[in-house]
Amino acid sequence: MCRFRLRRFFIVKWLSRCNAWHLAVLLTTLPLSVSGSERPNILFLLTDNQPWHALGAAPNPVIYTPNMDRLAHQGVRFTNAFVTTPICAASRASIFTGLYERQHGFTFLTPPLQSQFSKISYPMLLKASGYRTGFIGKFGIESNGKILIEEEENTLAAMFDHFDNFEHWGHSGPDGYFVNQPDGTQKHLTDITGDKALEFLRQHHDQHPDQPFCLSISFNAPHAQDNDPRQYIWPPGVDHLYHDATVPVPELANPKYFATLPGFLQTSEGRVRWSKRFTSPQNFQRMMKGMYRMVSGVDVAIGRMLDELQRLDVADDTVVIFMSDNGMFFGEWGLSDCWLLYEDSIRVPMIIADPRQPQQGITADEIVLNIDVSPTIIELAGLDVPPLVQGRSLIPIVEGKSPTWRTEFLCEHLLHMPQLQIPKSEGVRTERWKYIRYFEQQPPHEQLFDLVSDPLEKQNLADDTKHTDQLQLLRQRCDELLVKVRETTGK
Numbered sequence: 001m002c003r004f005r006l007r008r009f010f011i012v013k014w015l016s017r018c019n020a021w022h023l024a025v026l027l028t029t030l031p032l033s034v035s036g037s038e039r040p041n042i043l044f045l046l047t048d049n050q051p052w053h054a055l056g057a058a059p060n061p062v063i064y065t066p067n068m069d070r071l072a073h074q075g076v077r078f079t080n081a082f083v084t085t086p087i088c089a090a091s092r093a094s095i096f097t098g099l100y101e102r103q104h105g106f107t108f109l110t111p112p113l114q115s116q117f118s119k120i121s122y123p124m125l126l127k128a129s130g131y132r133t134g135f136i137g138k139f140g141i142e143s144n145g146k147i148l149i150e151e152e153e154n155t156l157a158a159m160f161d162h163f164d165n166f167e168h169w170g171h172s173g174p175d176g177y178f179v180n181q182p183d184g185t186q187k188h189l190t191d192i193t194g195d196k197a198l199e200f201l202r203q204h205h206d207q208h209p210d211q212p213f214c215l216s217i218s219f220n221a222p223h224a225q226d227n228d229p230r231q232y233i234w235p236p237g238v239d240h241l242y243h244d245a246t247v248p249v250p251e252l253a254n255p256k257y258f259a260t261l262p263g264f265l266q267t268s269e270g271r272v273r274w275s276k277r278f279t280s281p282q283n284f285q286r287m288m289k290g291m292y293r294m295v296s297g298v299d300v301a302i303g304r305m306l307d308e309l310q311r312l313d314v315a316d317d318t319v320v321i322f323m324s325d326n327g328m329f330f331g332e333w334g335l336s337d338c339w340l341l342y343e344d345s346i347r348v349p350m351i352i353a354d355p356r357q358p359q360q361g362i363t364a365d366e367i368v369l370n371i372d373v374s375p376t377i378i379e380l381a382g383l384d385v386p387p388l389v390q391g392r393s394l395i396p397i398v399e400g401k402s403p404t405w406r407t408e409f410l411c412e413h414l415l416h417m418p419q420l421q422i423p424k425s426e427g428v429r430t431e432r433w434k435y436i437r438y439f440e441q442q443p444p445h446e447q448l449f450d451l452v453s454d455p456l457e458k459q460n461l462a463d464d465t466k467h468t469d470q471l472q473l474l475r476q477r478c479d480e481l482l483v484k485v486r487e488t489t490g491k
Contacts, residue, residue: 039131039382040356041318042214043305044373046095047298048088048138048223049338050324052081052347054295062245063292067303068351071322073361075353076398082429083370084411086326086338086345091370092140092218095325096121098374098389100410100485106141107415112148113141115155120386122377123159126214129383132204134162136196137218140325145171164196168220176225177233188235190221190294194301198308205312212317214377219301222294224277231277232290235297247288250332252344252456253278258334260460262445264438269420270335278331288330316355319380321373323350341411341427341436342457352376352398359400366397366405367431390485407431410481428478435474448474 052058056065057072083091084100090107097104097117106113118124127133142148147165149155156163166173168189173179178186197217204213224231258266265271277287302322309315327345329335338345350368353360371391378385379393396403408430415422427436427447434457436447448462448471461467 039212040354040380041212041314042126042131042377042380043309043318043320044214044216044377045302045305045320045322046092046137046216046218047295047322047324048218048220049326049328050222050295050298050349051327051330051344052324052349054222054292055349057351058349062242062247064241064296065299067299067306068322068349070303070306071320071351071353074355075320075351075357075360077363078350078352078368078394078397079363079365081323081348081350081368082346082409082411083326083348084346084409085413086341086411087413087415088138088140088223088325089142090414091325093117094371095373096123096141098122098371098385098391100371100390101412101414102482102485103390106148108143109415109417110143110148112150112152115150118149118155118159120374120388121159122374122381123214123216124155125378125383125386126381127159127161129381130211131381132162132208132211132213133160134164134200134204134213134215135160135218136162136164136200136215137193138167138220139163139165139218140167145169162200166220168223168225173220176228177220188233188297190219190297190301191235191237193217193219194304197301197305201305201308201312205314212381214381217305219298221298222291224291226273226276229276230290232287232294234290234293235300237300238293238296241296242289242292245289247285247292249281249284250330252332252458253284253334255334257332257458261333262438262441264421264423264441264445265333265335265340267421268335269422270329270333270337270339273336274329274331274334277336284331291330318355320353321351321376322353323370323373324348325370339413339415339422341413341425341429341434343434343451343455346411346429352394354398357398357400362400364397367407367409367429368394368397369409408477408481410478410485426478426482428474428481430474433470433474435471435478437475437478446471446475 053060054063055068056063057069085091090101093104093106093113104117123133168177177189181187225233278284309318326338327347328338329344332344372394375385375389375391375393379395408428411429412426414424423438424440425436425438432452434449434451438445446462447460449457
């Protein structure tokens with residue numbers, strides 16, 4: 001077993017090779033308090049639109065995910081993991097930076113992510129401190145296939161030693177999930193992602209054996225191929241799965257719940273996507289089995305990576321973090337896709353497997369967020385978390401400690417895309433209550449749910465006079481959190 005240690009002479013040597021831009025980043029962001037600290041490898045695995053329940057360990061008795069379950073058995077599975085903004089562009093910016101959307105300001109069709117936020121991202125800090133950093137898959141901080149980061153070339157060079165961005169929309173990758181190969185065959189994008197991950201691990205092992213790595217793998221799956229009538233397109237290797245299975249229909253798929261939605265949600269883009277996927281029981285089974293196969297395909301790729309870590313004899317020195325960029329509706333409320341602040345959309349799977357920890361195979365019930373990923377990785381690397389970061393490191397929880405922890409968080413969705421009817425919203429989610437405000441509606445439309453007595457959020461209590469005080473309390477708290485996240489620190 002090897003341990004990587006950062007020595008101050010390494011920093012000095014690295015400084016001598018820096019250009020001015022890199023040096024400016026280092027001097028403003030890198031703490032020099034990590035000398036002598038143990039530094040594990042870090043493998044961060046991100047899926048796209050995987051709901052919290054699409055995981056065998058969730059538990060889900062239908063889906064087949066032995067390798068994701070293997071991570072859960074080897075680490076900590078977080079049962080209350082959420083994203084602060086349920087859309088991939090904003091959520092991924094939050095994952096990299098540890099910031100709320102209202103702080104980093106990025107989603108689809110906005111100006112580029114500002115350099116001041118890229119400079120506190122976990123890849124840039126780790127690369128500056130001596131890690132070999134890699135990214136493979138869907139970067140996601142882009143619009144219409146164009147990466148949107150200020151000073152793109154310099155920024156990406158300062159973030160990653162190896163950067164391989166590709167997605168399935170035909171811009172920075174293939175148009176669809178299958179990629180033509182030189183021999184005339186086709187290979188699924190998930191399998192290609194696995195191949196490229198193994199290539200990075202092997203090359204690193206052969207060429208940089210004394211340097212820790214931080215490899216971020218961002219799967220395109222199980223995101224639907226919206227422009228293909230099949231929607232969910234899986235690797236051939238999992239084609240045999242689920243033929244005899246029946247995926248349970250969620251209670252909230254009953255049309256009576258759609259009828260309770262306000263008109264602007266009934267006619268929203270979520271209903272348009274639903275009409276492509278879930279209009280009949282047969283379509284529901286076909287789509288869900290397709291999504292499950294895509295998740296199982298990712299699971300196969302993850303298994304290949306875990307086995308390779310074992311083969312290279314670095315598994316005991318590698319912390320693996322797994323999560324999804326947001327949840328999704330699969331017929332609940334008569335809707336599909338993400339965007340809204342219901343539990344289906346903001347709740348995600350999350351696992352941290354640290355082989356150095358004695359406690360394994362446990363669950364943690366604390367409220368954890370996508371903005372916690374960056375400070376967690378930064379602390380794993382032995383670095384100080386920048387004051388601007390609004391998330392919190394999850395290391396104390398992984399270590400089995402009982403830190404004073406958050407009991408609420410702000411959630412928000414601010415996408416402005418006129419061609420799609422997706423209402424903006426903001427709210428606060430506590431351990432018991434959920435408050436949502438669609439602030440551009442006239443008058444603003446509000447929702448209030450008691451998550452203890454109504455975990456499926458079936459009954460909106462906003463107009464119930466018995467809950468007027470609670471409604472006013474959460475209105476005020478939402479306003480306070482909106483002010484707080486715009487400050488220089490959200491802690």
